[in-house]
Amino acid sequence: MRDIQHIEIPGHTLSVRVDPGPEREGRPALWPSVGEYPIYDPFLYTTMTTDDERNHRFRAALAHLAPDRRILDIGTGQDLLWAREGVQAGARHAVAIEVIEDAFHKAAANLPALESPDRITLLLGESTRLRFAPRADVCVAEIIGSLAGAEGAAAVLADARTRLLEPGGLVIPHRAVTLAAAVRLSDLLPEQPVAFAEAALPYLRSIFGWHGSPFDVRLRVENPPADALLSEGAPIEVLDFNGDLQTQQRTTTHLAITRSGLVDGVLTWLNLWCLPDEEPLDALSMKTNWATIYLPLFDSPVPVEPGDVLELTFAAALSDDRVHPDYQLQAVLRTADGQQRRGSLISPHHGGAFRSHSLYRDLFPAG
Ligand SMILES: C[S@@+](CC[C@H](N)C(=O)[O-])C[C@H]1O[C@@H](n2cnc3c(N)ncnc32)[C@H](O)[C@@H]1O
Numbered sequence: 001m002r003d004i005q006h007i008e009i010p011g012h013t014l015s016v017r018v019d020p021g022p023e024r025e026g027r028p029a030l031w032p033s034v035g036e037y038p039i040y041d042p043f044l045y046t047t048m049t050t051d052d053e054r055n056h057r058f059r060a061a062l063a064h065l066a067p068d069r070r071i072l073d074i075g076t077g078q079d080l081l082w083a084r085e086g087v088q089a090g091a092r093h094a095v096a097i098e099v100i101e102d103a104f105h106k107a108a109a110n111l112p113a114l115e116s117p118d119r120i121t122l123l124l125g126e127s128t129r130l131r132f133a134p135r136a137d138v139c140v141a142e143i144i145g146s147l148a149g150a151e152g153a154a155a156v157l158a159d160a161r162t163r164l165l166e167p168g169g170l171v172i173p174h175r176a177v178t179l180a181a182a183v184r185l186s187d188l189l190p191e192q193p194v195a196f197a198e199a200a201l202p203y204l205r206s207i208f209g210w211h212g213s214p215f216d217v218r219l220r221v222e223n224p225p226a227d228a229l230l231s232e233g234a235p236i237e238v239l240d241f242n243g244d245l246q247t248q249q250r251t252t253t254h255l256a257i258t259r260s261g262l263v264d265g266v267l268t269w270l271n272l273w274c275l276p277d278e279e280p281l282d283a284l285s286m287k288t289n290w291a292t293i294y295l296p297l298f299d300s301p302v303p304v305e306p307g308d309v310l311e312l313t314f315a316a317a318l319s320d321d322r323v324h325p326d327y328q329l330q331a332v333l334r335t336a337d338g339q340q341r342r343g344s345l346i347s348p349h350h351g352g353a354f355r356s357h358s359l360y361r362d363l364f365p366a367g
Contacts (some may be wrong), residue, residue, distance in 0.1 A: 003195060004365060007205045011047040016204065017195040026223050028189045029280065032204050033218035035291055036150040036324055036349060038100050039206040045077050045103070048142070053281055054272075054288055058142065059253050060086055061172040061274035065138045066091040069215040070206050072136035072164055073097065074127045074156060075143045078106035080120065082140040082172075087119045090233045094119060095136060095324040099126045128159045129342075136165055140172040144157055144219060146283065147289045148176035148237055148270050149316055150349070152323035161245070171241040175273040179239035179284075182255050182310045185294055185359065187228040187265065194362065197222075211350045216360045218347055221267065222291045226284070230263055230304060233257040233284070235271075236314040242276075247325075250315040257308040262301035263333065265345075266312065267364045268293045296359045297331045297343035307336040324349035 006013055019030070034044060048054065061081065062071075067090030073083040076096035083096035098104040104124040111117050123130055139160050145151040145200045157171055165171075183196055196204065208214045234253045239245065255266075270283040270291045283290035304310075311332040316325040331343040346352060355361045 005198070005201060007201055007208075009205060009209045009214070010212070012208070013144060014208070017191055017193070017363050017365060018198050018201070019195040021192050023197065023199060028192065028224055029200070029222040030189060030195065031197055031200040031220040031222065032207055033146060033150065033220045033322065034203050034207070035145045036152070037207050037210055039210060040100055040103060042078070045079060048077070049079055051289045053168065053286045054142075054273040054290075057272070057278065057281060058082060058140065058172060061174075061331065062086050062089045062140065064275060065170055065172065068092055070134065071095075072139045072160065074100070074139060074141035074160060076107060076122070077234060078103040078110070079258040080107050080110060080114065080122070080189060082142065083120050084114055084223070087116050088138060091138075092119070092301050095119070095121045095132055096124065097123045097125065097127045099124075104136060113364065120187065127156055127164065131163065133349055135171060136161040138170050138172065139165055144173065144176050144270065144290075146219065146270055146293050147268055147327070148178040148239055148272075149325050150218070153324070154239055154245055154325070155318060155323045156253070157241050158245050158247055173274045174242055174276050176239045176241070177235045177271045177315060178268050179233035179271060180236045180253070180255065180268045180312060180314070181229040182231040182257060182263045182304070183228055183267040183294070184230070184262045184264050185296070187261070188224040188294060190225060190228075194359070195199070196363065214354045214364065215348070215352050216354060216356055219294045220291045221294050223228060224267060224292050229267065230259055230261045231257050231310060233269070236268065236312065237316060248317045250313065252313045255310040255312060257304045257306055258309065260305050263310065264298045264301045265294055265296040266310075266329070268295060295345055295347060296357050297329060297345055298341065299358050302333055302341050304333065305336060309334050319349040321349070
């Protein structure tokens with residue numbers, strides 16, 4: 001297989017560096033982050049409906065909260081998954097909302113064959129633009145990203161709590177947190193090139209085609225080796241869906257380097273609680289459809305030793321669509337001998353620079 005392939009989007013032919021190695025279960029793989037774009041297809045939906053680590057948590061929360069209640073499933077997908085499970089768990093009624101037309105039509109075709117179709121109302125559109133009566137008692141929304149807030153969960157669920165849920169209504173999931181640790185990208189892809197998996201190319205084409213032009217997409221790393229982390233993980237983004245839910249946030253955290261190596265960015269991953277008192281899903285150590293996201297900070301790798309500290313400021317603010325966040329990171333690496341090295345990243349949901357960072361110039365070679 002060639003290690004440079006081309007993708008066509010209207011007005012652009014892009015060269016993309018592709019990993020020529022075999023696709024194998026458990027092998028690290030580089031993809032664009034896909035969940036925050038309206039490009040879901042049957043393959044992506046199936047990775048979720050077969051995600052046992054995720055599904056048993058949502059199911060347990062519905063068993064606890066759905067009986068005799070009216071529920072709202074935001075982002076029901078082609079399978080009406082949580083509306084269906086909620087009704088099976090004893091909900092009186094479910095409103096299921098889906099914004100992607102193709103997924104909505106598949107859901108509409110699936111609905112009559114369900115056990116109690118008359119107890120589910122399916123609506124097409126973005127939840128933030130719809131209204132219905134009566135309001136729901138419980139909202140279930142699996143719109144959680146690998147970067148927890150990337151799919152717009154804060155804005156969508158803040159809106160749902162205000163307009164679509166009864167006062168005091170509850171949200172499933174309960175809490176989502178993004179953690180970060182210092183890494184070097186090439187350590188996440190050992191003995192293989194820093195290049196996209198071939199299977200990811202149609203998704204790159206869909207994301208750029210949806211936006212109308214290429215941009216520096218967030219990078220999803222599947223199956224990163226656990227020993228690639230150079231610091232402990234610390235929370236950088238917190239979403240309390242039943243508490244003080246913020247659509248903008250900014251936090252500074254200090255990642256203490258735990259072993260010698262080279263750092264060029266951070267790896268982030270999701271912790272998710274569907275109910276407050278459970279063991280959270282951890283997307284780094286558990287097998288789940290959520291992967292890790294690598295965010296580049298330095299143009300070239302910086303040597304680090306135990307005792308050094310990466311000070312990381314992470315800010316989320318709504319993009320121009322008022323739903324999906326843009327992220328900004330600033331980093332100061334302070335070494336034990338008093339040196340400082342600064343790095344940063346602007347990671348918009350859509351648009352912004354293309355090939356702004358050396359990594360992206362490498363992944364999308366000019367010409
Ligand atoms: C991660 S998938 C989850 C699909 C399914 N609920 C599941 O858990 O397997 C998210 C789905 O939510 C939809 N979605 C995201 N935000 C939405 C919104 N505000 N209103 C309606 N649908 C939304 C997406 O189009 C996508 O189908």
